[in-house]
Amino acid sequence: xxxxxxxxxxxxxxxxxxxxxxxxxxxxxxxxxxxxxxxxxxxxxxxxxxxxxxxxxxxxxxxxxxxxxxxxxxxxxxxxxxxxxxxxxxxxxxxxxxxxxxxxxxxxxxxxxxxxxxxxxxxxxxxxxxxxxxxxxxxxxxxxxxxxxxxxxxxxxxxxxxxxxxxxxxxxxxxx
Amino acid sequence: xxxxxxxxxxxxxxxxxxxxxxxxxxxxxxxxxxxxxxxxxxxxxxxxxxxxxxxxxxxxxxxxxxxxxxxxxxxxxxxxxxxxxxxxxxxxxxxxxxxxxxxxxxxxxxxxxxxxxxxxxxxxxxxxxxxxxxxxxxxxxxxxxxxxxxxxxxxxxxxxxxxxxxxxxxxxxxxxxxxxxxxxxxxxxxxxxxxxxxxxxxxxxxxxxxxxxxxxxxxxxxxxxxxxxxxxxxxxxxxx
Numbered sequence: 001x002x003x004x005x006x007x008x009x010x011x012x013x014x015x016x017x018x019x020x021x022x023x024x025x026x027x028x029x030x031x032x033x034x035x036x037x038x039x040x041x042x043x044x045x046x047x048x049x050x051x052x053x054x055x056x057x058x059x060x061x062x063x064x065x066x067x068x069x070x071x072x073x074x075x076x077x078x079x080x081x082x083x084x085x086x087x088x089x090x091x092x093x094x095x096x097x098x099x100x101x102x103x104x105x106x107x108x109x110x111x112x113x114x115x116x117x118x119x120x121x122x123x124x125x126x127x128x129x130x131x132x133x134x135x136x137x138x139x140x141x142x143x144x145x146x147x148x149x150x151x152x153x154x155x156x157x158x159x160x161x162x163x164x165x166x167x168x169x170x171x172x173x174x175x176x
Numbered sequence: 177x178x179x180x181x182x183x184x185x186x187x188x189x190x191x192x193x194x195x196x197x198x199x200x201x202x203x204x205x206x207x208x209x210x211x212x213x214x215x216x217x218x219x220x221x222x223x224x225x226x227x228x229x230x231x232x233x234x235x236x237x238x239x240x241x242x243x244x245x246x247x248x249x250x251x252x253x254x255x256x257x258x259x260x261x262x263x264x265x266x267x268x269x270x271x272x273x274x275x276x277x278x279x280x281x282x283x284x285x286x287x288x289x290x291x292x293x294x295x296x297x298x299x300x301x302x303x304x305x306x307x308x309x310x311x312x313x314x315x316x317x318x319x320x321x322x323x324x325x326x327x328x329x330x331x332x333x334x335x336x337x338x339x340x341x342x343x344x345x346x347x348x349x350x351x352x353x354x355x356x357x358x359x360x361x362x363x364x365x366x367x368x369x370x371x372x373x374x375x376x377x378x379x380x381x382x383x384x385x386x387x388x389x390x391x392x393x394x395x396x397x398x399x400x401x402x403x404x405x406x407x408x409x410x411x412x413x414x415x416x
Contacts, residue, residue: 112191120191128198136209145210157209163255164205 025052026061027076033069034061037076044079046115067110071103075110078119087118096126101142104130135165192217201227201250221246228253232295260292261302265312277311279390279398289319296324304338310372310402313340317372318387328377341373349386350396363396 024036027048039060042048051062064072078095081087099107104126111119131139136158140147149157158165196204196218204227208218224247228235232253244252264285271281294302303316317335320326326334335341347368353361368383375383386398 109187112187120194124191124195124198127195128203131207132200132203134203134206136206139203139206140210143207143210145214147210148212154209157215160251161205161209163251163258164202 023060027072028061028063029067029069029072030065031069033072035069035072035076037080040083041076041079044082044116044118045075046117048114064114066113068106071106071110074099074103074107075114075116075119078122079116082118092122099126101130105143189217193220193223197223197226201254219247224250231297232293234293257292257294257298258302260288260294261298264288264303264315265308268309268311268315272309272311274401276399276401279387279400282311282315282387282398282400283390285315286319289315290323294319296320296326299324300334300338304334304340306339306343310340310343310345311400313343313372314345314375314400317375318384321376321384322388331376332373335372335376342371344369344371344402345375346370346401347383347386347398348401349398352396 023039025039025042025048027035027037029035039052042052048062052059067075074095078087081091096104104123108120108123108127111123131142134142139145147154196207199207199218204218204223208215224245228246228250231250235253267288268277268281268285271277271285289299289303299316299320303312305313317331320331321328332341347370349366351364351366353363355361370378370383378384386395387400389395390398
C-alpha cells in the first residue's frame with residue numbers, strides 16, 4: 001500500500017514508503033550530518049526502531065541529537081557487522097583498537113541512548129578491561145570522577161581495602 | 177558529547193551496575209574508592225554475594241548472613257586464606273634441610289591447604305608466585321590436580337601465566353629391595369627431575385602417586401627438593 005503522506009512538521013522527515021520496499025533510513029547526527037543506512041540496521045537500535053514503529057514506518061529520517069558524526073559511523077559499523085552475524089573476537093579486537101578512552105565512553109553513551117544491547121555489553125567489557133589493575137587515581141581520571149570523600153573518609157576506606165591494592169600498574173599510559 | 181564530570185552518574189543504575197559486575201575484585205575496590213557515588217554502587221552487597229559464591233562455590237557462611245554483610249565475609253575469607261598461605265610457606269621453610277623436604281612434612285603442608293578449602297583462584301593468587309620457593313608452588317599444583325580436578329591443559333596455561341611452568345622439583349624415593357632366592361636385594365633409589373608443567377600433564381602420575389602416598393608399603397622414604405639431585409651428594413645410608 002504505497003501512500004503519500006504530507007507532513008506538517010518537516011518535509012525532510014517524510015518520504016514515500018512502501019513497507020515492502022527497502023528504502024533507506026537517514027540518521028542525523030547531533031552536528032547535522034546525515035548517514036543513510038539500510039532499514040534492517042534499525043533492528044539493532046531499539047530506540048530507532050521504536051521511533052519508526054510509532055510512526056508506522058512513515059518517518060525515515062531520525063534525528064539523534066546526542067550522537068556526534070564522529071561516533072555514529074562506529075555505531076553503524078558495529079551494527080552492520082552484528083546484522084551480518086560477523087561479530088568475531090578478531091573484529092572486536094580490531095574495533096576496540098581504533099578507539100581511545102574518550103571515544104569508548106562516548107560510544108558507550110551512544111549505545112545506551114540507542115539501546116543497542118550487544119554494543120553495550122561489549123563496551124562494558126572494554127571499559128572493565130581498560131581500568132583493570134589500575135590505581136584509584138587512574139580510575140578517577142578515566143571516568144572523570146570527582147573525589148567527594150574527606151581525606152579521613154578516604155584514608156579509612158583505603159585502609160580497609162589495602163589488601164586488594166598490592167601490585168597495581170603504575171599510572172603511565174594515560175591517553176586522554 | 178560526554179561531559180566527563182557527570183559521566184556515568186547520569187546513566188541508569190543498571191548500566192553502571194553492569195560495568196561494576198564485570199570487574200575483578202581489585203578493580204571494583206579501586207572504583208569504589210573513587211567517590212561516594214561509586215562506593216555505594218561497588219559495595220552493594222548483591223555484587224559481593226555474587227563474587228563470594230563465584231570464587232568459593234562451596235562456601236557456607238558459619239553465621240547467619242544477616243549478622244555480616246557478604247562483602248565482610250568475602251574480605252575475611254580472603255584474608256584468612258592469605259594467612260594460611262603464609263603459614264604454609266613458613267612451615268615448608270622451617271621443615272626444609274639443605275633445600276630438601278621429607279614427604280611427611282610436605283603432606284602436612286598439603287593438609288593445611290586442603291583443610292582451608294582453597295579454590296583455584298586462591299591457589300593462583302597465594303601459592304603460584306614465582307618469587308616463592310618452588311616447593312610452595314608444588315603443593316599448589318598437586319592440590320589443583322588431586323583435589324580440585326583442574327584439567328592438565330588448563331593448569332598449564334595458568335602456570336605459564338604465573339611464570340612458574342618451567343620451575344623444576346626433584347622427587348626421590350627409596351624402594352625396598354626385592355627378595356630374590358631368600359636374599360633381599362639392595363634398596364632402590366628412584367628419582368624424577370620434573371618441571372611443574374610436566375607434572376601437571378604427567379600421564380601415569382608416577383610422581384604424584386609417590387607424593388600422595390608418602391612412605392607406605394614398599395616405599396621407604398620420599399624426599400622432595402628444589403635442587404637438581406646431582407648437585408647434592410647425599411645418600412640414604414649416611415643419614416641413618
